[in-house]
Amino acid sequence: MSSSRPHHMTDTHEVMNQPAPRGDLDLWEGDPALRDHAGAADGAHLGQYGRKIGRLAMREAAMEANRHPPEAQLFDTGGRRLDEVTYHPTYHMLMQAGLGAGYAALPWEGATGGHSTHAAMVYMTSQVEPGVCCPMTMTYAAVPALRASRPLFDEWVPKLTARLYDPAVAPLARKAAATLGMALTEKQGGSDLGGTTTTAVRDGDAYRLRGHKWFCSAPMSDGFVTLAQAPGGLTAFLVPRWPEGTRNNIHILRLKNKLGNRSNALAEIEYADALAYPLGDEGDGIRRVIKMIHHTRLDTALAPAGLMRAALGAAHHWCAHRSVAGAQLIDQPLMRSVLADLALDWEGALALGMAVARAFDGSGERDRAFARLGVALAKFLGNRLCPTVVGEAMECLGGMGYIEDTGLPLLYREAPLNSIWEGSGNVICLDILRTLRSVPAAGEVLSDMLAQVTGEYRRYDAALRAHMGRFPRLPEEGQARWYASSLATLLTASVLIRGAPPAIAEAYIATRLAGERGSVPGAIAGVDTAAILARLG
Numbered sequence: 001m002s003s004s005r006p007h008h009m010t011d012t013h014e015v016m017n018q019p020a021p022r023g024d025l026d027l028w029e030g031d032p033a034l035r036d037h038a039g040a041a042d043g044a045h046l047g048q049y050g051r052k053i054g055r056l057a058m059r060e061a062a063m064e065a066n067r068h069p070p071e072a073q074l075f076d077t078g079g080r081r082l083d084e085v086t087y088h089p090t091y092h093m094l095m096q097a098g099l100g101a102g103y104a105a106l107p108w109e110g111a112t113g114g115h116s117t118h119a120a121m122v123y124m125t126s127q128v129e130p131g132v133c134c135p136m137t138m139t140y141a142a143v144p145a146l147r148a149s150r151p152l153f154d155e156w157v158p159k160l161t162a163r164l165y166d167p168a169v170a171p172l173a174r175k176a177a178a179t180l181g182m183a184l185t186e187k188q189g190g191s192d193l194g195g196t197t198t199t200a201v202r203d204g205d206a207y208r209l210r211g212h213k214w215f216c217s218a219p220m221s222d223g224f225v226t227l228a229q230a231p232g233g234l235t236a237f238l239v240p241r242w243p244e245g246t247r248n249n250i251h252i253l254r255l256k257n258k259l260g261n262r263s264n265a266l267a268e269i270e271y272a273d274a275l276a277y278p279l280g281d282e283g284d285g286i287r288r289v290i291k292m293i294h295h296t297r298l299d300t301a302l303a304p305a306g307l308m309r310a311a312l313g314a315a316h317h318w319c320a321h322r323s324v325a326g327a328q329l330i331d332q333p334l335m336r337s338v339l340a341d342l343a344l345d346w347e348g349a350l351a352l353g354m355a356v357a358r359a360f361d362g363s364g365e366r367d368r369a370f371a372r373l374g375v376a377l378a379k380f381l382g383n384r385l386c387p388t389v390v391g392e393a394m395e396c397l398g399g400m401g402y403i404e405d406t407g408l409p410l411l412y413r414e415a416p417l418n419s420i421w422e423g424s425g426n427v428i429c430l431d432i433l434r435t436l437r438s439v440p441a442a443g444e445v446l447s448d449m450l451a452q453v454t455g456e457y458r459r460y461d462a463a464l465r466a467h468m469g470r471f472p473r474l475p476e477e478g479q480a481r482w483y484a485s486s487l488a489t490l491l492t493a494s495v496l497i498r499g500a501p502p503a504i505a506e507a508y509i510a511t512r513l514a515g516e517r518g519s520v521p522g523a524i525a526g527v528d529t530a531a532i533l534a535r536l537g
């Protein structure tokens, strides 16, 4: 957008009561809730990144990247296979901004709070352009999966964590940096990876894969972590995209036409005897890829908090500068109830996500156990709330919320996605039950966290007792959502009691645990709306 001011007068009327565009945003300084919940994250780094990624130019680039989705270039003019995808230049610029700032590298560089810093970057980047988060997140999360093979780890990890972005179509050795994707889902089922039909046969030190993957995001990644049936059972592999001197036999069939996440590509692919290297032993595949999925899940827990934050920031700005019937919307009691209620879901998701990221930064058994359980609880609850919060925030702008220029439609299209991938809602709830059954330390840490904050808020204590009364033991599968949402809400309240201003914790407990809320957003009373809205910056 040009820097010269637009005319307020058109030929026929003066433009009034239309809020001015928001200009540059500081996603760190302007977000007191993030700073409160960031824990050991690197505030100086986040300050720099938040200022950069929140600039108007970045947000405009994000819109551009979504207006010009990627295109498949399957063949060259002469009909020779290319199997490439071209992206808009703004997509590359945003990838450079994130990877260059250490999005994929920071947690593996050994500094204190690396996963927390990364998690806050996911939260901030999701506010601007969620599409690039997908390839950057997979690159971050691939590192633990590569630990299964020392040679592959040594060859790939320095390039994945180089704090650079290099989109060249070239073998790894000739690139300054690389990205990795994850191709697991096949046509017959994504939740049940045990049913994978792709086969792997030995070829010297490597293998040849034959089969398909029905969902493969970021197909221009330099390689994919994937699963195939080897003679010894389901096995994890790394499939390089551009081996030395040739293109691997990874054929892109077409790009899927998605609801949102439009700057990013999603391909259907076939492995036609594609070269692949094993990650761990034959038959150990699920255990290997779970290490990657565990880390992508952290990002799917923070992304909805970012989407909610972006939508609420836009709604708050609009209401502060728009009047209806002679009063600013932000001063109208019902609008305050709506915004405050939505803001509680956003801050709850942010606080819980960052608490889980702290466990990723820990190294003890209790941290590991809580990370596994907590990430599932946070992913489940945050993503259940996100579409409703974004949709309601959109309505706060009236008709303009439905218009692309405001950015709300981009957020709305993105809102359901983080619930679907990396374990859909039901799968996550069943995983929560499985973890509580198989990892006793997870339940112990959770119980301790919930118990440690009792005695401060009578209604929290009562809600905790009610939960334990309703679920004296793990429920049967049919009640897993009820159980998971109850537990995740209690855990969120406990995290807010620890880290948020008392008015926020009080309001969250009253409305989410003590029944002082109707069945639709905004149906609340008796909360300190001024304190809650102040969190929106």
Ligand SMILES: Cc1cc2nc3c(=O)[nH]c(=O)nc-3n(C[C@H](O)[C@H](O)[C@H](O)COP(=O)(O)OP(=O)(O)OC[C@H]3O[C@@H](n4cnc5c(N)ncnc54)[C@H](O)[C@@H]3O)c2cc1C
Residues within 6 Å of the ligand: 181, 182, 183, 184, 185, 188, 189, 190, 191, 192, 215, 216, 217, 218, 258, 261, 266, 417, 420, 421, 422, 423, 424, 425, 426, 427, 430
């Ligand atoms: C935009 C996008 C990008 C994607 N990118 C990738 C990618 O890069 N790589 C990749 O591998 N995959 C990718 N996926 C696929 C995604 O991970 C899967 O769609 C997801 O895991 C669900 O698998 P499915 O579609 O086969 O559904 P199913 O496995 O058929 O599940 C359907 C529904 O049944 C539910 N369900 C499953 N089991 C149970 C049960 N026991 N009890 C009750 N309910 C159950 C699930 O929660 C889900 O709601 C992507 C998906 C999307 C939308």
